[in-house]
Amino acid sequence: QQQVKQSPQSLIVQKGGISIINCAYENTAFDYFPWYQQFPGKGPALLIAIRPDVSEKKEGRFTISFNKSAKQFSLHIMDSQPGDSATYFCAEAGNNRKLIWGLGTSLAVNP
Amino acid sequence: EPEVTQTPSHQVTQMGQEVILRCVPISNHLYFYWYRQILGQKVEFLVSFYNNEISEKSEIFDDQFSVERPDGSNFTLKIRSTKLEDSAMYFCASSGHRNTEAFFGQGTRLTVV
Numbered sequence: 001q002q003q004v005k006q007s008p009q010s011l012i013v014q015k016g017g018i019s020i021i022n023c024a025y026e027n028t029a030f031d032y033f034p035w036y037q038q039f040p041g042k043g044p045a046l047l048i049a050i051r052p053d054v055s056e057k058k059e060g061r062f063t064i065s066f067n068k069s070a071k072q073f074s075l076h077i078m079d080s081q082p083g084d085s086a087t088y089f090c091a092e093a094g095n096n097r098k099l100i101w102g103l104g105t106s107l108a109v110n111p
Numbered sequence: 112e113p114e115v116t117q118t119p120s121h122q123v124t125q126m127g128q129e130v131i132l133r134c135v136p137i138s139n140h141l142y143f144y145w146y147r148q149i150l151g152q153k154v155e156f157l158v159s160f161y162n163n164e165i166s167e168k169s170e171i172f173d174d175q176f177s178v179e180r181p182d183g184s185n186f187t188l189k190i191r192s193t194k195l196e197d198s199a200m201y202f203c204a205s206s207g208h209r210n211t212e213a214f215f216g217q218g219t220r221l222t223v224v
Contacts, residue, residue: 032210034212036215041217042217042218043115043117043202043204043215043216043217043218044154044202044215045215046212046213046214049212089153089154091154095209095210096159096166096167096209097142097159097206097209097210097211097213098144098156098159098167099146099154099156099213100156101153101154101155102153103152103153104153
């Protein structure tokens with residue numbers, strides 16, 4: 001069964017620090033790698049996404065790094081804030097956009 | 112900002128009963144999805160729907176499950192005879208095109224007792 005391996009399961013970061021979450025994928029046919037942010041009681045919301053033809057994408061404090069040869073991609077949250085405390089999911093998809101999800105990372109940013 | 116709306120937010124049902132989970136996708140979207148998330152586990156794809164028919168379904172989506180777009184706005188997931196293991200958070204999502212972002216609803220928490 002296809003899967004995306006996400007780590008760590010939980011992460012505690014001090015305010016202003018860098019949060020790093022990693023994912024490893026298996027299927028090289030996939031061409032869409034999004035990160036979703038989920039707050040308690042809410043549905044997942046797209047944070048940032050990347051395609052394998054670029055190695056990095058940055059949107060504000062959020063950066064995806066993509067390593068095609070290692071089949072890994074990571075989310076970096078710079079200057080982490082308490083409001084960033086949430087569960088983060090990586091996912092992968094092919095052109096049918098059926099999302100295959102990682103297990104999630106619970107991020108807590110201490111004030 | 113347009114959003115995907117799901118009702119009810121929480122449904123409690125007895126094992127063996129039928130449930131219908133409702134979703135109102137974003138109005139001009141064409142692709143619709145159901146996902147579920149069992150507590151503490153990952154989000155799992157159930158089914159995708161386009162042009163009034165199922166595009167793809169997972170092995171979870173067996174004969175007990177069905178989807179329907181009964182009118183121009185609603186998209187429903189029916190579970191015919193619920194089992195305890197169907198207890199989960201069910202998310203509806205929609206996208207404008209196959210290759211664009213899917214927007215998720217807030218979810219329906221289904222509890223089967």
